[in-house]
Amino acid sequence: MNRFTLRSTPEIVVLTVLLALSLLGLAFIDMLVAPPKLLFGRALSALAPSLFPSIVFTLLAALCAVILFLLNWQGGHENEGGLTHGEWRRGIVFFGIMTLYALTMQPFGFLISSAVATALLSWQMGNRSWLQAVVLSLVGPALLYLAATRLLAVSLPELNVIELAYARILGG
Amino acid sequence: MLDQFIEGFGMAMRLDTFMMMSFGLFGGMLVGALPGFTTLMAMAILLPISFFLDPIVGIPFLLGIYKGGIFGGSIPAILISMPGTGAAVATSRDGYKLTQQGKSRKALDMALFASVLGDTSSDIFTILMIFPIAFLVMQFGPPELFAVLLLSLVIIAATSGSSPLKSLVMMMLGLWLSFIGTDPLGGVERFTFGLFDLKSGIPLLPMLIGVFAIPEIANVVMRNEKAKHLSSLMGKRLSKAEFRRCFRTICRSTVIGTAIGIVPGLGQVVAAMMGYSAAKNASDHPETFGEGELEGVAAAEAANNAVNGPTMVPLLTLGIPGDNVTAILLGAFVAQGLRPGPQLFEEQGATVFAILVAMVFANLLFLVIGYLSIPFFSRLVTIKVSILIPVVIMFAFAGAYVFRSDSVDLLMLVVFGIFGIVVRVAKFDVMPMVMGFILGPPMEYAFGQTVAMTNGNAFGFFFGERWGALSILLAIPVIGILLWRRMRAIPTG
Numbered sequence: 001m002n003r004f005t006l007r008s009t010p011e012i013v014v015l016t017v018l019l020a021l022s023l024l025g026l027a028f029i030d031m032l033v034a035p036p037k038l039l040f041g042r043a044l045s046a047l048a049p050s051l052f053p054s055i056v057f058t059l060l061a062a063l064c065a066v067i068l069f070l071l072n073w074q075g076g077h078e079n080e081g082g083l084t085h086g087e088w089r090r091g092i093v094f095f096g097i098m099t100l101y102a103l104t105m106q107p108f109g110f111l112i113s114s115a116v117a118t119a120l121l122s123w124q125m126g127n128r129s130w131l132q133a134v135v136l137s138l139v140g141p142a143l144l145y146l147a148a149t150r151l152l153a154v155s156l157p158e159l160n161v162i163e164l165a166y167a168r169i170l171g172g
Numbered sequence: 173m174l175d176q177f178i179e180g181f182g183m184a185m186r187l188d189t190f191m192m193m194s195f196g197l198f199g200g201m202l203v204g205a206l207p208g209f210t211t212l213m214a215m216a217i218l219l220p221i222s223f224f225l226d227p228i229v230g231i232p233f234l235l236g237i238y239k240g241g242i243f244g245g246s247i248p249a250i251l252i253s254m255p256g257t258g259a260a261v262a263t264s265r266d267g268y269k270l271t272q273q274g275k276s277r278k279a280l281d282m283a284l285f286a287s288v289l290g291d292t293s294s295d296i297f298t299i300l301m302i303f304p305i306a307f308l309v310m311q312f313g314p315p316e317l318f319a320v321l322l323l324s325l326v327i328i329a330a331t332s333g334s335s336p337l338k339s340l341v342m343m344m345l346g347l348w349l350s351f352i353g354t355d356p357l358g359g360v361e362r363f364t365f366g367l368f369d370l371k372s373g374i375p376l377l378p379m380l381i382g383v384f385a386i387p388e389i390a391n392v393v394m395r396n397e398k399a400k401h402l403s404s405l406m407g408k409r410l411s412k413a414e415f416r417r418c419f420r421t422i423c424r425s426t427v428i429g430t431a432i433g434i435v436p437g438l439g440q441v442v443a444a445m446m447g448y449s450a451a452k453n454a455s456d457h458p459e460t461f462g463e464g465e466l467e468g469v470a471a472a473e474a475a476n477n478a479v480n481g482p483t484m485v486p487l488l489t490l491g492i493p494g495d496n497v498t499a500i501l502l503g504a505f506v507a508q509g510l511r512p513g514p515q516l517f518e519e520q521g522a523t524v525f526a527i528l529v530a531m532v533f534a535n536l537l538f539l540v541i542g543y544l545s546i547p548f549f550s551r552l553v554t555i556k557v558s559i560l561i562p563v564v565i566m567f568a569f570a571g572a573y574v575f576r577s578d579s580v581d582l583l584m585l586v587v588f589g590i591f592g593i594v595v596r597v598a599k600f601d602v603m604p605m606v607m608g609f610i611l612g613p614p615m616e617y618a619f620g621q622t623v624a625m626t627n628g629n630a631f632g633f634f635f636g637e638r639w640g641a642l643s644i645l646l647a648i649p650v651i652g653i654l655l656w657r658r659m660r661a662i663p664t665g
Contacts, residue, residue, distance in 0.1 A: 010594070010598035010599075011600075014594065014600065033355075033361075033362045033363070034360040036360060037359065045358030046623040046624035049358050049360045049362055052347070052612075053362065053363075056347045060344040063337060064341060066337065095586065095589065095590060098586045098589065099586050102579070102585065102586050105579060110570070117562070117565065119562075121561055122561075125393065125561055132559070140562070140563055144566060144570055148570060154574040155574070155577055157579070
């Protein structure tokens with residue numbers, strides 16, 4: 001006989017969060033979606049801007065509720081394939097480096113932030129050769145910077161002093 | 173028309189045309205292969221070069237970049253699970269698994285051959301049927317576009333992942349994410365929470381890189397797969413028997429891609445997913461799709477390349493670009509003095525046929541250049557992970573930044589990376605989410621246009637006048653249920 005039990009697997013947590021978000025979205029849709037623009041009392045667009053979001057939130061809530069019910073009713077697999085403490089630690093360090101990279105690229109420029117990030121990631125991946133790490137973190141970003149800015153003519157954030165130095169070196 | 177075709181054929185047989193096409197093909201492949209950089213970027217930047225060339229040289233040059241870029245985009249999708257475009261998402265599902273199984277070269281070979289076959293077949297079809305196709309294009313309006321997009325979403329949800337219900341959940345999430353920003357119809361803000369950076373919505377490229385590539389890289393990092401030689405991942409080349417096994421799939425996907433290419437606004441993403449879903453549905457062993465099935469790569473690549481030929485028809489005959497890339501081509505045509513529209517064939521028919529013939533020959537050049545380049549690209553997987561991963565992350569961040577020159581996109585990349593890890597652990601498939609995100613806005617826009625056309629009476633409009641659209645809408649639940657049963661849905665995944 002099936003018993004309705006509450007379990008806490010990643011699947012159930014994600015579905016619960018999505019269910020809560022969709023219900024909150026439906027409840028506060030008027031605050032989250034601006035009212036339609038009016039011209040002489042008539043809406044400028046044929047569809048209300050909240051129509052499709054409302055439909056999506058309703059369907060999302062219903063689907064999450066159904067799956068949660070079925071998951072708990074049928075019972076079944078425990079939390080399999082989870083991560084160990086070491087894996088969690090490495091993941092946190094990895095995303096920490098990525099976050100640092102994202103936050104430092106604009107203020108410190110592409111070259112410096114990339115040099116730091118590539119060196120840290122290379123070290124985390126087990127590279128203990130200082131020479132390799134230095135070459136990778138200095139040459140790689142420089143080559144990519146030149147290729148992007150000179151060949152593809154796209155801009156990457158960079159400190160003024162470094163951009164001026166490149167301009168002088170390349171005669172630009 | 174035959175006279176114009178013969179004259180155009182003669183015009184296309186120029187050494188400088190072939191040289192510039194080759195240059196464009198290789199350049200497009202190189203840019204497309206750079207994780208995070210897009211063909212659209214390369215085309216936009218090199219567009220001015222085409223102004224100084226003869227039309228029969230400049231436009232094939234741009235087409236070479238376009239074709240090379242499509243294949244180039246599938247290279248990082250296969251080797252490091254980093255699709256640079258929505259069309260490469262379907263390729264990465266099986267392509268990356270094949271790389272993990274030590275068959276990266278087979279995957280790249282299959283992507284190349286399927287791309288060339290699909291593209292060449294659809295180009296020849298376009299040349300032969302250009303006028304009937306133009307007639308069909310004119311029959312498609314917003315109601316039909318809405319119906320086909322909705323059908324695409326249902327098919328994707330029914331055939332993705334292990335559970336259609338969970339796929340639908342992810343699709344709804346993707347649709348919601350697509351609503352963030354400005355409403356495409358009325359221009360009002362939705363779900364921006366007062367943040368200026370969200371007014372233009374969530375950018376596609378950081379999301380793609382974040383949900384596909386970052387979790388794979390993070391998986392390698394977290395499981396502490398230290399520096400090791402990965403030469404075993406290259407594997408052998410594609411065999412003739414393997415290609416023959418996938419030939420029917422390639423033909424099916426070519427037909428699908430060609431049909432979808434006729435409709436302005438659908439594009440390569442829909443074609444790739446529909447081709448992939450059709451192949452999975454028709455297979456005797458659908459459970460192998462997503463686990464390293466060569467047919468999966470063949471289906472996606474053939475379909476998304478078969479779009480190229482027919483996409484030119486609304487552009488040439490009606491002046492309607494089907495996507496961003498054809499919009500750039502439209503700019504090139506206008507700059508070269510070609511006026512796309514119904515009168516184009518009367519005034520400059522030979523030039524138009526010359527361009528179409530050049531497209532066919534571009535595929536043959538593409539086959540040679542691609543075949544010679546694959547060993548170079550496939551060796552990328554032999555690089556030590558302690559060097560490869562930092563370099564890939566650097567490319568990913570650079571690519572995410574240049575997309576909009578906005579540093580907030582980098583944070584979005586990280587956030588979606590974390591999200592990708594979480595849903596991966598929770599056993600959800602992110603592909604339906606990405607498809608919902610990409611197809612949501614055009615679907616909403618098409619429905620809005622339909623309602624505007626009917627002064628609010630869309631229901632009566634579908635039943636009264638647009639039988640084609642109505643037929644598709646009525647078929648959606650039937651097709652969805654049939655596919656669901658075929659995939660043997662299990663709600664608990």
